[in-house]
Amino acid sequence: MKMMTNLFSSFDPATNILNLSLNWMSTLMGIILIPMMYWFIPSRLSIIWINILLTLHKEFKMLLGSYSNKGSTLIFISLFSLILFNNFMGLFPYIYTSSSHMSMTLSLALPLWMSFMLFGWINNTQHMFAHLVPQGTPPILMPFMVLIESISNMIRPGTLAVRLAANMIAGHLLLTLLGNTGPMMNSFLISLLIIIQMLLLMLEFAVSIIQSYVFAILSTLYSSEVI
Template identity: 65%
Template sequence: MMSNLFSIFDPSTNLFNLSLNWLSTFIGLLFLPYPFWFLPNRHFIFWNFIINKLHNEFKTLLGINSFNGSTFIFISLFSFIFFNNFLGLFPYIFTSTSHLTISLTISLTLWLSFMIFGWINYTQHMFIHLIPQSTPTILMPFMVLIETISNIIRPGTLAVRLTANMIAGHLLLTLLSSSNNSIPNYLLFILILIQILLLTLESAVAIIQSYVISILTTLYSSEIN
C-alpha cells in the first residue's frame, strides 16, 4: 500500500526506457509565448500586475543598496516554483517541486551564490552579522556558533519546507481518492466535496509556497549588503 501511495512521487517512471517525468518542469514554458507574442490581453495584464507588485515588494526588502535588476532573479524564482506547483495539481503531471532534487538544487545554488559574494565583497559586514547588537561578551562565542548553524541550515529549511508542503497535500488527495471503493454511496458526495476543498487548498498552497520561498530568499540576500 505504501509503495503504491508514494509511487506518485517516483521520478523513475519511464516511457520507452526514457525518464520523461522531469520534462514536466518545462511545461510552464508553454504559457510564456502566448502573452509575449500576441496583443496584450487580460492574461498578460494580470500577470504583469503580479510581476509589478512583486518587483516593488522585493525592491523594498532588498533596500536602496541593491543592484538594478536584482529583483528579476526572485521574480523568476517565484514564477518557476509557481508554475511547477500549479501544474502538479493536474492529473498525470509529475510534480518536480515535491522532490529535494529540484528544491535543494535551487535553494543551495542561491544560498552559495549569496555567501560567496558576501564573504568576498563584504567580509567585515558578514562577520558583524554573526554577533547581534548588545550581546554580552560572555555569550559572544555561543551566538557566533548559533548564527553560523542557523545560516548553514537555511538552504535545507527552504528545500524541506517546499517539498513537505507539496507532498502533504498530494498524499491527502491520494489517500481520499483510494478510499472510494470502500465507502457507502451516500458518503461519496461528502468525499468529493472534501476533495474539491482540498484541491482548492492545494491551489492556494501552490501560490503561497512560491511566494514564501521567494520572500525568504530575498531576505537572505538583503542581509549581505
C-alpha cells in the same frame, strides 16, 4: 507553351487531404508563429500576470533596500514563476510534481545560498562577521551566539528546500489517500468525499501560491543580508 503551363501550375493549391485545401493554411501560418503578445490586444490574464510581477518587483525592491541594482529582482521573480508553474502543474492528474522532491528544491536553494555566502564573505567580510554577533549581546554569550548564528546560517538552504517539498507532498499525499478510499464507500459518502477533495484541491491551489512566494521572499531576505 505546355511546359510554361506546367511550370505555373506548380503554384496551384493542389494539396488535398480529406477534401481540405490545406495549402491555404500558409495564409495564417505567420500569425501562428508570431507570439500572441505582439499582435493581439493583451488579454485579461496577461494583464493580471503583469500586475502580479510588478507588485512582486516593488516588494522585492523594498526588501533589497537602497543597495539593490537594476534588474536585481529579476532572479527572484523568475524563481517565483518557476516554482509557481511547477506547483500548479502538479495539481493536474497524472502529472509529476517536481517541486515535491528534495532533488528539485535543494538544487534551487543550495546554489542561491552558496552564491550569497561567497559574495558576502568575499566583498563584505567585516559586515558578515558583524552579522554573527547581534547588537547588544553580552561578552560572555558572544561565543555561543557566533555558534548559533553560524548553524542557523548553514541550515538555511535545507530549511528552504524541506519547507517547499514537505508542503507540496503533504497535500498531494492527503488527496491520494482520500481518493483511494472511494471504491469502498457508498454513494452518500462518495458525494461527501468529492466535496472534501474539492476543498482540499482549493487549499492546495492556495498552498502552491504561498509556498512559491515564501521561497522567493526568504531568498530575497537572505540576499539582502550579504549586501
